[in-house]
Amino acid sequence: MTHEVVARVEELAAKLAGTADETERLGRLSDESVALVRQAGVMRMLQPVEFGGYAAHPRDFAEAVMAVAKVCGSTGWVCGVGGVHPWEMALMDRRLPAEVWGENPDTWIASPYAPQGLATPVDGGYTLKGRWNFSSGTDHCDWIFLGALVAGPDGTPAQPVRSLHVVLPRADYTIVDDSWDVIGLSGTGSKDVIVDGAFIPAYRTIDAGAVAEGAAAAERAGRTETVYKLPFWTMFPLGITGAVIGICEGALAAHLDYQRARVGAIGGPVRSDPYSLYAISEAAADIAASRTQLLDGISRLYDRIEAGGEIGFEDRSLVRRNQIRCAWRAVTAVDQIFARSGGNAVRRGTPLQRFWRDAHVGLQHAIHVPGPNYHSSALSLLGVEPEGALRALI
Structure with a gap:
């Protein structure tokens, strides 16, 4: 339904x-x-x-x-x-x-979560300093989540490293207005933000590791709903990859609209060109498969929690692997149809070129980098426990 x-x-x-x-x-x-x-x-x-x-x-x-x-x-x-x-x-x-x-x-809330600032412990909380990139939609938000490393006495990151997510109201940070000039996803307004010594009460912070584990944070907050027991690195990528797949679906729809009445370079309607029709079908199947794979991954983890089970690192790693793969598959499919759309498709007035640019910029997000995750998920399949950096963003 x-x-x-x-x-x-x-x-x-x-x-x-x-x-x-x-x-x-x-x-x-x-x-x-x-x-x-x-x-x-x-x-x-x-x-x-x-x-x-x-x-x-x-x-x-x-x-x-x-x-x-x-x-x-x-x-x-x-x-x-x-x-x-x-x-x-x-x-x-x-x-x-x-x-x-x-x-x-x-009320809307912005981010980013990358630990690009230092949180120095003080009585009752922390003071925060730093500059963060990529605060999507930040002009329309009144609060913000930011990632930060806890600082040691010497003003450098404490050892062992401890990462926090901290929350600030709009009055406590500055948006850098001229910091978003890009070739795709231009309208996201993903500008830089600066914090210069704002005080963060302890209750406005949460340990990043606890959020990554899912159920641990839900238990501390007294949450019993299944959705709040899911891991952060399952939920956060879901929205981003969902956007990329939606963009690719938009690109396919724009391509179909464009091709219906188009005459190809060698004469005759495109709908009579078997090679273009082959590309359309293959791209449509790959984009549809990407949607199905993304939704299947989150549904399986949700069902596991709903049934009283637990989600381990291998489960998270395999869902992340599939999430990354479905983003790349969908964008590759868009490349195949865009390459067969003719020269006029690159004109600024066509929605197809905007979807094509947006899809590629969306693929640039850190959660879509395949190498470390693919490495980690393959080790998990082989029964080897990944360590160190291979556990990042999972």
Whole structure:
């Protein structure tokens, strides 16, 4: 059964598609795009019910992200990244979500999680300094999650290294307005943010390792819903890869629209060219397989938790492997049809070239780097426990 939010996104799809050009031109989501996402409720899908959310099955969340990205890649990307933040907020000290959503359940939260700052312990919490890249949708957010390393007495990262996720209100950080000039996903407005000595109360922090383990953070927060027991490195990539696959579905739809009436370079309609039709079918099958594989991975882990089971490192590693592979498969499929779309497909006025650029930039995210994860998952299959860096982002 289609989730009500997914149904609303599909009803609003034409309007969302109409915002894509302005969003790209502005370098951030247009006001209309933000209003439509709020109307659909995408950002509240993983939000706790008591704060106006749906606490939805993550499969439904991924389908909503894909539905948005299919018509506007940048908006879908912001939904995929920002839509996971309410999930993590549910794992925090109960005082914090009350601060964030107490007056407005539609308050958005930004990130990034890369530990690009230092959190120095002080009485009652930490002081934070650093500069972070890639804060997607940050212009529309009133709070932010940031990754940070705990500092030692000498002002360098303490040993052993300890990583935190910390949360700040908008008044405590600066957005660098001219820091997002890119060739794809331009409308995400993924700008840099700077923090210069802000105080972070301890209750606005959480250990990154506990979040990665899933159930540990849920237990500390008193959460019993299955969705909040899933691991971070399963949930966070879900939204990002969901956006990439949705973008690829949009590219396929744009290609089909473009090819229906097109006459090929050697004369005759493209629909009579068996080679172009072969490429369309192969690409469509690969993109569909990517969607199925992404949704299957999250559903299997959810079902494991729902049945009272546990999720081990090997389980996380194999789901991450498949998630990475389905992103690459879908973007490769887009390359095959874009290469057969003719010279006019590269003109700025065609949506196909925008989807093509957005898909490739989405593939650049760190969670889509295949090498270390493929290495790790292969070792797991061989019965060897991966160590050190091979456990990163898993």
